[in-house]
Amino acid sequence: MQTDFLVIGSGIAGLTYALKTAKAFPGKKVTVITKTQADETNTKYAQGGIAGVWDEEKDSYDKHIEDTLIAGDGLCNERIVEIVVTEGPERIKEIIAYGAQFDKDEKGEYSLGKEGGHSENRILHHKDVTGKEMERALLEELRTISNIELVNHCFVVDIITQHHLGYLVTKSTLDITCYGVYVLNLHNNRIEKILAKICLLATGGCGQAYRTTTNPRIATGDGIAMVYRAKGKIENMEFIQFHPTALYEPGVSPSFLITEAVRGDGGILRNKNGEAFMERYDERRDLAPRDIVARAIDNEMKRNGTEHVYLDCRHMDKEKFIHHFPNIYEKCMRMGIDVMQQMIPVAPAAHYSCGGIKTDEWGRTSIQNLYACGECASTGLHGANRLASNSLLEAMVFGHRCYLDSIQQIGHISFEERIPDWDAKGTTEPGEMILITQSQKELQQIMSDYVGIVRTDIRLERAMKRLDLLFTETEALYRSTKVSPQLCELRNLITVGYLIVKGAEFRKESRGLHFNTDHPQKSELLQNIIL
Known part of the structure; x- marks a missing residue:
């Protein structure tokens, strides 16, 4: 297959880009590929909302910028923060024009919520399923555009560069160029090549x-791992955000998210003794930034020997709660928890990657003709910790900026016709799937036990040794067996795990989401860890 624009991923970042490029070039082909269904993305699971300066009488760009910089703990790129905050409201207006419905009050004005780290009410939301509503609007708009092809069940294996033409490509190569991708077509179980003039990675977290x-189960770091294998630049992978309040259900994955907006509306965190503990950790109490709240919960759990704390909503207005959080209310009721009578058991869960594929202010990666946006990208907005509800905003702003830059470049790019077909000679059908599934469980155990909310040098050292063994075993399996989505995802997760650990080992300080008890102080030398 050949396509002018290839979009890998169908979340809000990828769809924003696809719509804009297709409308700008009705005579060119835009292809969106996703490894499952089009709506199965991290966007779909974003509950809280999208941040943007909407009420300019009470709010301002300067306030939103300052809140973002404070949350990012000194590592945000101030230029990028200014771009996202000031361009964001226009992007929100665009998705409203596509048909996205955000909640309004009785006066017909948008109901603006407040979340941790925000100084003003600036969160637009649709009940507690904001991401799902935004994705719905984008997909409906996309289906009206004739030159967009949406391909489901298509798993990207690798980015095609000069390496596949027989040239030596290293981290020092200055002109690494993307020519397209190899994909595993799950309809016929064959690996095919898609050549593209421009590729956009919007592969999520x-x-x-x-x-x-x-x-969701698809969030296996595929884009980040592929860029690293292609010798592209990755940065700040040590900053993994743990959402403080996932519903505590032992053995259930993915965890059900209890949006931060519940605390924004008055929910209070309490320990097993019923104490509202956040005042001991931060003057902002339950609305402190996520890194602080997650560490506070982690400390309370360890101090009291419990596996969760509680979110107390019993004092909140029942009618308002059900109106704003219908899915949370229904989920809790199914578990036998009446939130008006009982507290909700919650615990931190891995939620968002603040680092990723290093990009510039136009979404360009270190590989030519390859862009990245959304959670897989490290734009410089989040620094050491993402401010709540800035992710959907960033995805839309950079989807737009990638579009603006790529339409300037498309006329100068030709297809590379010399790309060889995938060579599967010498490989056999995998004999035992247990080799893959057990390795993934081992990886998740290693990362959770050694590279979680609180880290130490010896834990990181142990994690790296164990990851080395998993890497060796999995690469041997990859070379000898036919490619499957499960094997590719395992391979990508091991690469991502390595990048998180390596970044954490390099950062000899505690900053934002990275807290190492062997280096509890912040370093005066601020830097991004580029791998």
């Missing part, structure tokens, strides 16, 4: 590297 995560 990597929460499945951990045993407990709010991310």
